[in-house]
Amino acid sequence: MLPDNLREFAVAAAVETFDAGAATGGKHDRGELTLEIAPASIVSVCGFLKHECKFIRLSTVTAVDRYPAAPRFEVVYHLHSIERKERLRLKCRLNGDQPEIESVTSVWRSANWYEREVFDLFGIAFRNHPDLRRIMMPDDWEGHPLRKDYPVTGPRV
């Protein structure tokens, strides 16, 4: 459910009207709006935001590892609407074992490399991604460096 205090924001209200079950939470903090989206609805919500709410730019996709908390991963999307002069953050929470989410490359082509980066450094798989390979690390690398249980120093085992 969308928190009541967020209904005054046009975008949040529009997302709730579009799909009542999609927004599972959110906050407005330091002038920035965050909506938590159910992972299953991410592509439809992104498509709606791009085509109906004029968020034509996907600024970046990244992730945060909340290890050892559960659900472990947050996939974070930053959207930008040039016309509305607004930015919006979407967040999807994923469980730690075999995290997987639908790719938004069908909505914005720019998601391609960003999702590859998240796949490479966090080990989150994106379904229906056209080219899901490592991008920063070598192809034969083991492990995902930006996970919290990946050590910063020490020999490679």
Add this chain to the structure above:
Amino acid sequence: MSEAGIPGGITTIVEGQETPSGPRRMVLNMGPQHPSTHGVLRLLLELDGETIMKCGLDLGYLHTGIEKEFEVKNYQQDVTLTDRVDYLAPLSNNLGYCLAVEKLLDLEIPPQAQWMRVMLTELTRLNSHLVWLGTHALDIGAMSVFLYCFREREDILRIFEMFSGQRMMTSYFRIGGLALEPPRGWAQRVKKFIDGFPSKVDEYEDLLTNNPIWLGRTRGIGRMALEDMLDLGVTGPMLRAAGLKIDARKDEPYSSYEKFDFEVPTRTESDVFARYQVRIEEMRQSTRIVRQAMEGMPAGPWKAADQHVVLPDREKMKTQMEALIYHFKIVTEGFRVPEGEVYQVIESPRGELGFYVVSDGTTRPYRVHMRTPSFGNLQATSEMVKGTLIADVIASIGSMDFVLGDTDR
């Protein structure tokens, strides 16, 4: 090499075996050590004669795990990491990161520090554009421009050295203001430079703008539609050269940019030449901003008053016990940043630079993600060079002005 390791779905050619696409096709590796890629980037080009049928990119050669390293240093130490991302615009990176953390801390920055930040960031833009212009012209074959550009760049680096003691990795902006008091005599130095600079820009234009070879190599080359660029995540001068008036300094002003009078130049042709014109005009506009900042520089403190975050003055440390304790605490432990997350965007010379900083309430960031403009822009390469001639690839990727350190982080 396994087929999975080749980007863009390009198939390698095995000797004595015809490729599925026919005998005329060949795959050419450009880079990772190609001079025009300015760093280490590998382009895989599938050619039909001299025409590019497909282009795949292979990056990550300069990946140093900077985002991971952010998590093990404290907030103030992390400023030094931001320099090393986009090494041609270190102060822009410093600014983006500091603004993000200051937003988390809800810290007010005194006017002098804000204006000083604007002035130095604009000098950084000049520095970055000069390196771009010099190397871009060098790639296309205009060697003398490179020498002229580096002559002026040297003056800017000397100004940076005067302020921070460093030419490139300045780390001059700190969370809470500036690292050091602005040096004596800075205004004369900056004035001398910007008084002479506009005529230097004329000089570059004399060499290039009406030069038939330059026009032949850049006009109509590297065309791309605005919709495609927006969809592929391109930002900055490339969008402005396609007619979109977008600039974070105007749209989402930070660090008092709203107090400065400047234009956002645009062109509509969206080719290599238009990007050149946009950047040349940006240099003139940046000079205007530097002049306004220099002439109107407000007096007052150059760092915030919050003693939990900003190091105390040396004098106070010698006389006040409390100042000494705060100094000890900040140096040994760092300062705590309230829990939360912010996404701060600034206009770097290359486009939209975003810092996503997540804090868990400790003295080290929980996560820092950099949305770097080079990474976003580079993604459009395959699309841009498809169907063009191989000689134009150099001009096209030169016009994107990417820095591989910024791409790979």
